[in-house]
Amino acid sequence: xxxxxxxxxxxxxxxxxxxxxxxxxxxxxxxxxxxxxxxxxxxxxxxxxxxxxxxxxxxxxxxxxxxxxxxxxxxxxxxxxxxxxxxxxxxxxxxxxxxxxxxxxxxxxxxxxxxxxxxxxxxxxxxxxxxxxxxxxxxxxxxxxxxxxxxxxxxxxxxxxxxxxxxxxxxxxxxxxxxxxxxxxxxxxxxxxxxxxxxxxxxxxxxxxxxxxxxxxxxxxxxxxxxxxxxxxxxxxxxxxxxxxxxxxxxxxxxxxxxxxxxxxxxxxxxxxxxxxxxxxxxxxxxxxxxxxxxxxxxxxxxxxxxxxxxxxxxxxxxxxxxxxxxxxxxxxxxxxxxxxxxxxxxxxxxxxxxxxxxxxxxxxxxxxxxxxxxxxxxxxxxxxxxxxxxxxxxxxxxxxxx
Numbered sequence: 593x594x595x596x597x598x599x600x601x602x603x604x605x606x607x608x609x610x611x612x613x614x615x616x617x618x619x620x621x622x623x624x625x626x627x628x629x630x631x632x633x634x635x636x637x638x639x640x641x642x643x644x645x646x647x648x649x650x651x652x653x654x655x656x657x658x659x660x661x662x663x664x665x666x667x668x669x670x671x672x673x674x675x676x677x678x679x680x681x682x683x684x685x686x687x688x689x690x691x692x693x694x695x696x697x698x699x700x701x702x703x704x705x706x707x708x709x710x711x712x713x714x715x716x717x718x719x720x721x722x723x724x725x726x727x728x729x730x731x732x733x734x735x736x737x738x739x740x741x742x743x744x745x746x747x748x749x750x751x752x753x754x755x756x757x758x759x760x761x762x763x764x765x766x767x768x769x770x771x772x773x774x775x776x777x778x779x780x781x782x783x784x785x786x787x788x789x790x791x792x793x794x795x796x797x798x799x800x801x802x803x804x805x806x807x808x809x810x811x812x813x814x815x816x817x818x819x820x821x822x823x824x825x826x827x828x829x830x831x832x833x834x835x836x837x838x839x840x841x842x843x844x845x846x847x848x849x850x851x852x853x854x855x856x857x858x859x860x861x862x863x864x865x866x867x868x869x870x871x872x873x874x875x876x877x878x879x880x881x882x883x884x885x886x887x888x889x890x891x892x893x894x895x896x897x898x899x900x901x902x903x904x905x906x907x908x909x910x911x912x913x914x915x916x917x918x919x920x921x922x923x924x925x926x927x928x929x930x931x932x933x934x935x936x937x938x939x940x941x942x943x944x945x946x947x948x949x950x951x952x953x954x955x956x957x958x959x960x961x962x963x964x965x966x967x968x969x970x971x972x973x974x975x976x977x978x979x980x981x982x983x984x985x986x987x988x989x990x991x992x993x994x995x
Contacts, residue, residue, distance in 0.1 A: 596993065597735055597744035598622045599723045600765070601629030603980055604966025604987035605750035606706045611991025612748070613713035618993075620715045621742060623735070625722040625764070629710075630703040632756050636938070636980060637691075641699030643677070644670045644984065645977035647690035652978045654838060655970040656777060660946040661982060664954065668985040676984070680705040689819075691977050723751075726768050732961060746961045748990050753940025753967040754779050765968040766944065772959050774948045777970050780841040781937030783834040783979075786849065787827040789927040796823035799887050800830065804855035807836040807928070809847035815839035818855060828926070834975040838941045841931045851924040853886055853894075862918040870914070874907025881906065881917055894920045939979050943970040954990040965990035 594617055598609045601624030609622040622629070636642055645652075648670050653661045674684060674692065682705045683695040694701040710717060718737075725736040726747065733747045751765030766776045804818040817835035821828055828849070840847050854862055866881060873880075879902035882891025895902050898920040900913050934940070946969055948957055954969075956962040965986035973979045 594618050594745040595732075595743060596620045596746045596748065597733070597742055598748040598750060598991075599735070599768070600624065600750035600752055600966070600968075601626070601717070601719070602750060602752045602966065603630070603633050603983035604752075604990070605748070606630065606710060607984050607987030608748045608750055608963070608965055608991035609715045610706070610709055610713055611988050612746075612993060613710075613715050615993075615995075620713075621744075622710065622715050622717050623721045623723055623737065623742075624717065624719045625762070627720050629707065629717065629719065632752065633703055633980075634699045635756070636699060637693060637977075639699050640693050640697050641702045642691050642693055642977040642980065643684070643702055644673045644692045644981040645690045646670050646686055646692060648973075648978050648981045652974045652976075653982065654941065654972050655943075655946065657946050658971065660949075660951045660969075661971045661986075663951045664985040664989040665981070668988040670981055673981060673984045676988075677702070677705065680709050689976055723764065723768060726772060728772070728959065744961075746963070746993050748963045748965065748993075749968060750964070750966045750987060750990070751968050753943055754934045755781060755784075755937035755940045755967070756935070765964075769944055769964070769968075772956070772962065774944050774956065774959075774964070776944050777942040779934075779943070780838065780941040781931055781934045782838040782841065782941035782972050783938035783975050784837045784841075784936050785824055785827055785829040785932045786833050786837055786840055786926075787929045787931060788849075789929050792826060792926065793823075793893050794825065796889055796893060797825055799823045799890050801853055801887060801890060802855070803832060804852040805832050805836055806850040806852075807839055807843075807847055808850065809843040814843055814847060821851065827928075827932075831975045834938070837931050837937075838972070840928050841941065845929050847928045849926045849928055851926065852922045853890065853924065854921055859918055859922055862921060863914055866914045866917055867911075870906035870909055874905060876906045878902050878904045878906055878909060881909075882921065886921070894924065897924065938975075939972050940967055941972045943968055943972075946970050953992070953994045954986060955994050961993075963990040963993065 807814040815836040819832040822830035898916040
């Protein structure tokens with residue numbers, strides 16, 4: 593009987609443990625520092641758990657060497673992940689953009705089927721048990737924990753990243769692997785809210801809008817995205833903002849976010865719509881120029897941003913003012929001061945350097961029997977289920993233990 597120790601009871605760790613347990617010659621021990629597994633999983637997708645994306649593709653993944661993720665993703669694509677969860681009894685629904693959620697609309701459903709599977713497969717769960725150090729010992733590994741030592745023939749480290757500290761994000765994995773020769777890249781918060789500079793329109797707090805985003809800095813295009821944007825107390829949030837947050841964190845203060853609130857229309861079409869709006873209701877105040885097109889608070893802010901007196905009647909506006917309003921609507925600019933920190937981030941950009949591992953197995957090149965998976969590695973992805981797909985795929989591959 594071989595002993596396999598998995599450190600970390602998050603998404604990738606649970607998947608690795610379940611995969612290793614399929615071989616009945618393995619005794620699998622899953623260590624989790626918190627009192628229960630999967631706490632971060634419960635928070636994903638606003639508590640709904642966006643467990644994968646049917647359109648997951650290489651361009652959705654990032655890191656020093658994003659191609660490293662391809663073997664794992666090819667061996668366990670979204671289709672395989674859905675089949676895996678269906679076999680556990682989970683029903684799912686696919687929504688816009690290929691996002692997949694449990695039909696129950698509750699992340700608890702995903703965690704419950706995983707917990708039941710761990711118990712059914714005989715995985716020994718040791719919750720509230722932190723790994724303190726790892727040593728190479730007699731061709732295997734010795735794991736020192738708060739409650740004693742565990743000998744392992746094979747070891748999977750799936751501690752997750754630094755993001756979401758309130759839900760269990762830690763630096764443990766980086767520290768555990770450092771003495772074994774595995775170094776990390778710079779860590780940055782990703783899939784996180786953007787903070788705008790002082791002239792930010794706080795009156796928009798709570799407003800949501802569908803838009804296209806362009807993040808620019810140093811005269812270069814840093815990132816693009818599209819989707820829902822939400823205005824916060826001091827910046828912007830939502831999937832569209834999350835997708836450019838990695839680039840914003842890398843660039844630092846001073847990047848400019850260009851927002852197009854009518855991304856399905858050309859500038860000329862918007863100009864004509866505004867002219868027609870004024871022709872239909874010339875007596876209306878200019879503050880109502882975007883009424884019916886955008887959220888009222890957003891529309892009024894854009895009128896002011898275009899330099900138009902909101903109390904003027906629409907019939908008094910000229911073509912230049914309509915073009916200014918169209919321009920404000922299609923290229924509204926926010927100077928980005930930075931991002932919120934790791935406590936607010938959904939994922940960590942950066943991690944353990946992938947150059948130290950075989951992408952076909954996720955086994956260390958110089959520590960045989962040591963496997964690493966999930967967010968701990970220098971692989972992160974866009975918003976929309978792609979990060980959990982990496983967790984399932986990499987956990988599955990690591991849990992095969994090189995077979």
